[in-house]
Amino acid sequence: MRARLKAWLKAPAFTPAGFLVRAAVLSGVYGLLSILGLREYTCVLSLTFPGGTPRGLSLFFCLVYLLSYFSFILMVPILGIAAGLLAMALRWVKRV
Amino acid sequence: MGEESRRRRVLWGCAALLVAGFLWIPSLHLFFRVDAAPLLGNPGISPLARELAARHLDLWTNPSERERELGGMRKSNAEWDFMGRTFFVLALANMALRDGAMKPRALEVIDQILEETLRLEALHGFYHFSMDYARARPYARQPARSQFVDSEIALMLAARRLVGEKESWKAALRDRVGFIVEGMTGRPVLSAESYPDECWTFDNANALASLRMADALDGTDHRPLCRAWVQSAKEHLIHPKTGILASEYTLAGSTLDGPEGSSIWMVSHALQLVDGEFARDQYARARKELRRRICGFDVSREWPVSARGEVDIDSGLVIPVIDASPGASGLALMGAAAFGDGEFLSGLLGSLEMAAFPSRRGGRLRYHASNQVGDSALLYATVLGPLWDEVKRRNGT
Numbered sequence: 010m011r012a013r014l015k016a017w018l019k020a021p022a023f024t025p026a027g028f029l030v031r032a033a034v035l036s037g038v039y040g041l042l043s044i045l046g047l048r049e050y051t052c053v054l055s056l057t058f059p060g061g062t063p064r065g066l067s068l069f070f071c072l073v074y075l076l077s078y079f080s081f082i083l084m085v086p087i088l089g090i091a092a093g094l095l096a097m098a099l100r101w102v103k104r105v
Numbered sequence: 106m107g108e109e110s111r112r113r114r115v116l117w118g119c120a121a122l123l124v125a126g127f128l129w130i131p132s133l134h135l136f137f138r139v140d141a142a143p144l145l146g147n148p149g150i151s152p153l154a155r156e157l158a159a160r161h162l163d164l165w166t167n168p169s170e171r172e173r174e175l176g177g178m179r180k181s182n183a184e185w186d187f188m189g190r191t192f193f194v195l196a197l198a199n200m201a202l203r204d205g206a207m208k209p210r211a212l213e214v215i216d217q218i219l220e221e222t223l224r225l226e227a228l229h230g231f232y233h234f235s236m237d238y239a240r241a242r243p244y245a246r247q248p249a250r251s252q253f254v255d256s257e258i259a260l261m262l263a264a265r266r267l268v269g270e271k272e273s274w275k276a277a278l279r280d281r282v283g284f285i286v287e288g289m290t291g292r293p294v295l296s297a298e299s300y301p302d303e304c305w306t307f308d309n310a311n312a313l314a315s316l317r318m319a320d321a322l323d324g325t326d327h328r329p330l331c332r333a334w335v336q337s338a339k340e341h342l343i344h345p346k347t348g349i350l351a352s353e354y355t356l357a358g359s360t361l362d363g364p365e366g367s368s369i370w371m372v373s374h375a376l377q378l379v380d381g382e383f384a385r386d387q388y389a390r391a392r393k394e395l396r397r398r399i400c401g402f403d404v405s406r407e408w409p410v411s412a413r414g415e416v417d418i419d420s421g422l423v424i425p426v427i428d429a430s431p432g433a434s435g436l437a438l439m440g441a442a443a444f445g446d447g448e449f450l451s452g453l454l455g456s457l458e459m460a461a462f463p464s465r466r467g468g469r470l471r472y473h474a475s476n477q478v479g480d481s482a483l484l485y486a487t488v489l490g491p492l493w494d495e496v497k498r499r500n501g502t
Contacts, residue, residue: 021111023118048473051462054431056181056421057476060173082133082459090125091118098117 025096032088039081047074134401139454141447144487150203154487156470157480158200161193163469164477165214178476182418184253185478187234190218191257192481195492198264202491208268215265222261223277226254235300236418242301245356246288253299255284256312263318267495275323282319285312286330294341294358295334303361306342306350307368309334310375317378321499331379339383346411349390363412366395366405366433367419370440374489377443378496388444395437396449397429402459403452404429405437431461435479438486443493457483 020026042048049059050070058067143151150158164171178185194215201211225233231254232239239251259281262274288297289312296304297312313334316327341358342351352368353361369391376384394409407423407430408414416423421432434453441450457463462473472480 021114023115028118028121048462048464051474052177052476054422054474055476055479056418057178058180060177078462083130086129087122087125090128091121094124095118095121098121 023095025092025099028088028092028095032085032092035077035080035085035088039077039085042074042077047071050074131400133459134455137402137455137459139451139458141441141450141454144442144450145445145447148203150200150207151487153470154196154200154484156465156468157484157487158196160469160471161196161477161481161484162210162214165193165217174477178478182236183234184236185476187222187254187257189476189478189481190222191261192478192485194218194261195264196481196485196488198268199485199488199490199492201268202495203488212265212269212271215261215268216271219258219261219265219274222258226258231255239300244298244301246298250284250288250297251299252285252288252297252308252312253305255281255288255297256308256315259285259315260311260318263315263322264492266322267318267492267499278319279323282316282325282327285316286327289330289334292356294337294354294356295330296354296356296358298356302355304354304356305368306338306352306354306372307375310372310379314375314378317500318496321496335376335380335383344409344412347390347394347409348386349394349409350387362414364391364394364409365414365419366391366407366430367421367436369395370405370433370436374439374443377493381502385444388440388446391440392446392449395433397427398452399427399429401452402456403434403437403449404456405433405453406430407433429456431474432479435475435482438483439489442486442489 017026018030020030022028022031047070050062050067051074052059053067053071058064062070144153164174175186175189178189197207197211197215201208231249231251234254235251243249259278262278262281265271266274266278285297289295289309294304296309299305299308313327313331316325316331319325320327337358338350342354342360343349344351344360344364347364349364349369350372351360351363352365352372355361369387373384373388373391376387394411395406397404397406404427406428407416407421419432421430423430434456438450438453438457440446441453457472461475464471464473472483475483
């Protein structure tokens with residue numbers, strides 16, 4: 010089981026497993042940042058800065074969260090769909 | 106693994122990513138779809154509006170929470186504190202008209218907001234709700250008055266009285282109407298200053314709407330001033346290429362800022378009480394010039410393509426590439442709701458769900474990317490209608 014997991018994690022980027030691992034990493038980062046409460050800092054988008062955090066740091070947290078969120082809603086599904094398509098294509102190539 | 110095989114794998118992988126992108130990106134909006142029909146066709150209060158209102162009602166019953174929320178916003182722009190009050194009062198008035206059971210609570214909170222706002226104005230002057238540059242040079246009008254503050258206080262007072270008459274607010278509204286009329290009459294373009302030699306269409310349109318509300322309440326007749334203002338605006342304040350009202354101009358009528366999304370959506374809504382046909386024309390032009398639909402999501406630009414302006418505190422952030430203004434998009438919700446534009450409203454609400462980070466807890470809804478004024482404006486957009494209908498009914502228009 011562990012060996013199989015290791016193989017997955019080491020899968021080259023442009024393979025179905027590689028895509029899924031990257032999707033899982035992006036999801037994990039987004040989930041972690043959400044748990045850490047970085048969503049609160051998106052108020053910077055309305056030029057409102059939360060009290061108690063320096064403005065520069067608030068802006069940084071906001072940008073990091075936005076990046077992870079848009080990766081989650083855009084890249085994760087794309088990587089998932091691409092993994093499926095690539096797996097089907099490779100199977101088809103093997104057959105012919 | 107050979108170089109040829111690796112190259113082929115990368116090629117296949119890129120092709121898969123490209124196809125996946127073509128499949129996913131146009132479908133994304135389906136996961137954030139919001140049906141606008143319950144907001145437009147519903148005579149009651151939608152669940153969305155109730156959730157939004159619950160959070161704001163909490164703010165007005167919890168002083169420390171309110172201080173924290175408004176304090177953060179005031180550091181960026183003191184105007185937002187004031188506008189947040191106006192939008193919330195207008196929203197509460199509409200909610201009370203939609204649901205009689207809400208009336209006692211709504212009036213209690215409206216009175217609290219009015220009393221506190223008037224107390225702060227009496228204590229610090231209208232400057233308390235203005236940006237710092239209001240003190241940079243003298244106002245043409247002496248003693249100085251702000252059309253921004255007068256118009257929105259008049260709107261709040263009139264909204265309160267339209268929901269439930271209160272003797273003690275009668276004189277306050279009468280005084281405010283007097284300041285507005287005095288400030289506009291005799292001026293070259295019939296507009297009063299909000300800042301020294303700066304008139305804002307937003308504030309003057311709100312002022313005219315408040316005059317029509319006062320007419321409905323007290324039997325006065327400000328139609329001649331309203332007609333004259335619209336005539337003057339058509340002659341002096343219309344942007345030649347787009348036909349949209351400029352947003353900022355001098356007392357003499359020279360344009361300082363052209364059409365802006367942060368202005369025209371609310372202006373067209375306020376003008377519904379002044380000149381319905383002109384209001385509808387302005388909305389239609391704004392929709393044509395400012396609406397952007399990207400992969401099923403709607404946003405508003407801050408400026409028409411042919412009249413780009415400078416980013417400032419009023420425009421807020423403008424997102425590069427997609428040219429979307431979160432501030433203008435928030436106010437576009439108001440325009441779309443006011444003119445029953447379900448398609449645009451639905452697209453804007455979808456964008457809000459996708460990019461404003463809603464958070465629902467204990468029946469309370471807030472948008473993290475927004476702030477108190479943004480959420481109040483949104484709440485107002487979800488309930489507006491009955492108050493304006495009541496004014497029109499009483500005025501017989």
